Amino acid sequence: xxxxxxxxxxxxxxxxxxxxxxxxxxxxxxxxxxxxxxxLRVNPIEAYxxxxxGAFGSPNAFAETLVKATPLLLVALGICISFRxxxxxxxxxxxxxxxxxxxxxxGLTFTNxxxxxxxxxxxxxxxxxxxxxxxxxxxxKAYFRVNEILxxxxxxxxxxxxxxxLLRGPMIDPSQAQLASKIPQTAPLLDIFRLxxxxxxxxxxxxxxxxxxxxxxxxxxWRTTLGYRxxxxxxxPNAARYAGIKVQRYVVLALLLSxxxxxxxxxxQVYGVNYRMITDGSASGFTGSAGFNGIVAALFGQLHPxxxxxxxxxxxxxxxGANKMQRVVQVPSALVxxxxxxxxxxVVSSEIWRRRxxxxxxxxxxxEEEPPPxxxxxxxxxxxx
Amino acid sequence: MIQDLFSVTVxxxxxxxxxxxxxxxxxxAIGETFSQRSGVLNLGVEGQMLLGAFAAFYVSLxxxxxWLGLLTAMLVGAVMGLAMAYxxxxxxxxxxxxxxxxxxxxxxxxxxxxxxxxxxxxxxRGFPRIYIPGLSDIPGIGEIFFSQNILVYxxxxxxxVAWFVLNKTTLGLKIRAVGxxxxxxxxxxxxxxxxxxxxxxxxxxxxxxxxxxxSIALLNVFQxxxxxxxxxxxxxxxxxxxxxxxxxxxxALLFSxxxxxxxxxxxxxxxxxxxxxxxxxxxxxxxxxxxxVSRVRxxxxxTKPFEREx
Numbered sequence: 001x002x003x004x005x006x007x008x009x010x011x012x013x014x015x016x017x018x019x020x021x022x023x024x025x026x027x028x029x030x031x032x033x034x035x036x037x038x039x040l041r042v043n044p045i046e047a048y049x050x051x052x053x054g055a056f057g058s059p060n061a062f063a064e065t066l067v068k069a070t071p072l073l074l075v076a077l078g079i080c081i082s083f084r085x086x087x088x089x090x091x092x093x094x095x096x097x098x099x100x101x102x103x104x105x106x107g108l109t110f111t112n113x114x115x116x117x118x119x120x121x122x123x124x125x126x127x128x129x130x131x132x133x134x135x136x137x138x139x140x141k142a143y144f145r146v147n148e149i150l151x152x153x154x155x156x157x158x159x160x161x162x163x164x165x166l167l168r169g170p171m172i173d174p175s176q177a178q179l180a181s182k183i184p185q186t187a188p189l190l191d192i193f194r195l196x197x198x199x200x201x202x203x204x205x206x207x208x209x210x211x212x213x214x215x216x217x218x219x220x221x222w223r224t225t226l227g228y229r230x231x232x233x234x235x236x237p238n239a240a241r242y243a244g245i246k247v248q249r250y251v252v253l254a255l256l257l258s259x260x261x262x263x264x265x266x267x268x269q270v271y272g273v274n275y276r277m278i279t280d281g282s283a284s285g286f287t288g289s290a291g292f293n294g295i296v297a298a299l300f301g302q303l304h305p306x307x308x309x310x311x312x313x314x315x316x317x318x319x320x321g322a323n324k325m326q327r328v329v330q331v332p333s334a335l336v337x338x339x340x341x342x343x344x345x346x347v348v349s350s351e352i353w354r355r356r357x358x359x360x361x362x363x364x365x366x367x368e369e370e371p372p373p374x375x376x377x378x379x380x381x382x383x384x385x
Numbered sequence: 386m387i388q389d390l391f392s393v394t395v396x397x398x399x400x401x402x403x404x405x406x407x408x409x410x411x412x413x414a415i416g417e418t419f420s421q422r423s424g425v426l427n428l429g430v431e432g433q434m435l436l437g438a439f440a441a442f443y444v445s446l447x448x449x450x451x452w453l454g455l456l457t458a459m460l461v462g463a464v465m466g467l468a469m470a471y472x473x474x475x476x477x478x479x480x481x482x483x484x485x486x487x488x489x490x491x492x493x494x495x496x497x498x499x500x501x502x503x504x505x506x507x508x509x510r511g512f513p514r515i516y517i518p519g520l521s522d523i524p525g526i527g528e529i530f531f532s533q534n535i536l537v538y539x540x541x542x543x544x545x546v547a548w549f550v551l552n553k554t555t556l557g558l559k560i561r562a563v564g565x566x567x568x569x570x571x572x573x574x575x576x577x578x579x580x581x582x583x584x585x586x587x588x589x590x591x592x593x594x595x596x597x598x599x600s601i602a603l604l605n606v607f608q609x610x611x612x613x614x615x616x617x618x619x620x621x622x623x624x625x626x627x628x629x630x631x632x633x634x635x636x637a638l639l640f641s642x643x644x645x646x647x648x649x650x651x652x653x654x655x656x657x658x659x660x661x662x663x664x665x666x667x668x669x670x671x672x673x674x675x676x677x678v679s680r681v682r683x684x685x686x687x688t689k690p691f692e693r694e695x
Contacts, residue, residue: 337493
């Protein structure tokens with residue numbers, strides 16, 4: 001009995017260490033960031049203090065952090081679905097843009113409907129727009145074997161041009177169309193179409209919606225047949241095929257759903273933050289690179305929708321804090337993008353220790369394991385044969 | 386106006402700029418071909434290019450020596466490659482995702498250094514055109530093929546060299562073996578790790594040159610995110626070219642020619658919305674991928690980490 005108890009205990013400890021790996025990865029990235037700051041002749045403590053202050057220093061700062069975290073979380077939820085299905089969606093930027101375009105069109109068209117109805121319709125339109133932009137690479141992958149990494153990158157570039165074209169042409173603010181400046185932006189949304197604010201800050205309803213959706217995505221992935229099949233296809237497409245699952249269909253669905261959540265992220269940016277669409281010609285000008293940073297957040301949350309919540313808040317905080325850091329110690333906020341990159345590298349690199357310990361646990365006849373996320377299986381398969 | 390497009394001068398202009406524009410894609414995609422043939426997908430090309438572009442520009446500007454700038458870019462790319470190799474070979478990290486990490490690192494780092502080290506926007510006199518004696522005087526042809534700068538020429542030289550190395554040398558055989566069947570290669574005494582280190586570092590070096598070709602040979606300026614997706618396109622071109630240098634050349638030329646056409650369409654005021662024109666190369670790439678990809682097979686071990694059996 002005590003042997004079993006010991007085993008359970010060491011099992012628990014090692015799982016605990018596993019869940020801390022992303023935290024270590026972040027600390028390591030911040031440490032390297034500190035070295036870089038020293039090279040730039042900036043006191044790292046001062047810089048990081050400014051960063052912390054900018055992200056959490058006041059109720060307003062914290063609200064900004066949550067506002068920034070909202071699109072990250074929505075994109076991350078989509079990433080959880082697609083990566084669990086072993087589909088790598090890096091088209092979040094384009095999917096956000098198309099979702100926002102669809103949603104904005106709803107708000108500019110149905111101006112005589114009640115506010116709440118337009119908001120609901122607009123969010124659904126954003127969801128649909130993202131689904132279209134994610135679904136196309138999904139179809140291309142499933143039926144034409146076009147690598148989704150490439151097609152989603154191309155779709156990003158196409159979406160940017162689509163946005164620039166629409167905002168300069170058909171969707172331009174009528175008052176801008178008459179001016180010589182012709183700023184490429186749409187007309188503002190009616191005030192009644194704005195997502196309600198939760199507390200007297202810029203924090204809007206979108207944040208709450210994202211959190212609720214995180215729970216729903218968890219249920220989808222682990223409590224429904226659809227989610228089970230997406231994960232089964234991600235684990236082992238051949239086994240899934242033998243089990244009678246139509247693999248291609250679930251590849252399409254994984255990308256489509258993934259895109260839909262990014263599209264929703266785009267819609268909430270328009271209805272919760274900007275109240276119109278405006279372009280500076282680049283994708284990040286609209287998305288703030290949330291399409292990429294959402295991937296970082298999802299990985300950090302170990303591709304778990306609920307763990308993606310704190311992960312998104314962390315990266316939202318880094319991004320908001322970076323602006324303050326730029327003001328206080330004159331370090332460009334680009335530093336944080338570089339650090340995000342390091343976090344990604346460290347998190348995926350640290351997986352090897354988790355795999356090793358998992359293997360040890362299995363070797364000593366450990367407990368039944370939750371199957372690992374699909375992107376780990378390659379290493380394990382190699383080791384197992 | 387449409388008929389302007391078919392005048393000889395314009396046609397020569399399009400072809401000449403198409404040849405030139407293909408340069409960064411060639412370097413990066415040939416480098417990526419090597420790493421993918423050995424079984425490693427390097428998605429960090431874009432980041433390597435950005436850092437390479439900045440390093441080349443900054444060093445050239447400060448020292449006045451373009452070659453020193455180019456060398457620095459190669460070094461920066463190689464170091465990024467080394468890091469990527471350690472992460473993918475030793476730590477067996479998932480390649481697509483770690484590549485995104487390296488991309489973000491290069492994106493942020495090049496921007497940070499740019500803002501910190503260069504207070505004002507500056508331009509540079511890049512590598513000059515080299516007129517090949519005799520050949521450059523041939524009307525049309527001379528302008529298109531024989532009046533380019535050194536980095537353009539060497540990009541095209543790289544294609545047959547890469548073909549030769551991959552297909553006609555022992556090293557190439559080892560690279561292909563490691564990418565197709567690492568277990569068999571390993572049992573024959575080929576070090577999978579060493580081969581992959583070599584190809585990833587080579588890929589990084591070439592990506593560094595690709596970035597440099599933008600900042601000190603073609604555009605002669607550095608801007609934030611100046612590659613704007615070229616590194617990802619380069620990865621796409623490898624699939625497009627079916628993992629063969631000659632196919633990559635074809636893809637790079639097609640993409641760049643359409644891009645050059647698109648630029649000229651705007652110059653000549655032809656009534657096509659500029660955004661639609663800019664979109665075209667990307668749409669075309671997707672369409673060609675659809676048409677070709679299902680007929681070719683990727684290296685079997687692509688994206689799969691290798692671990693020796695005990």
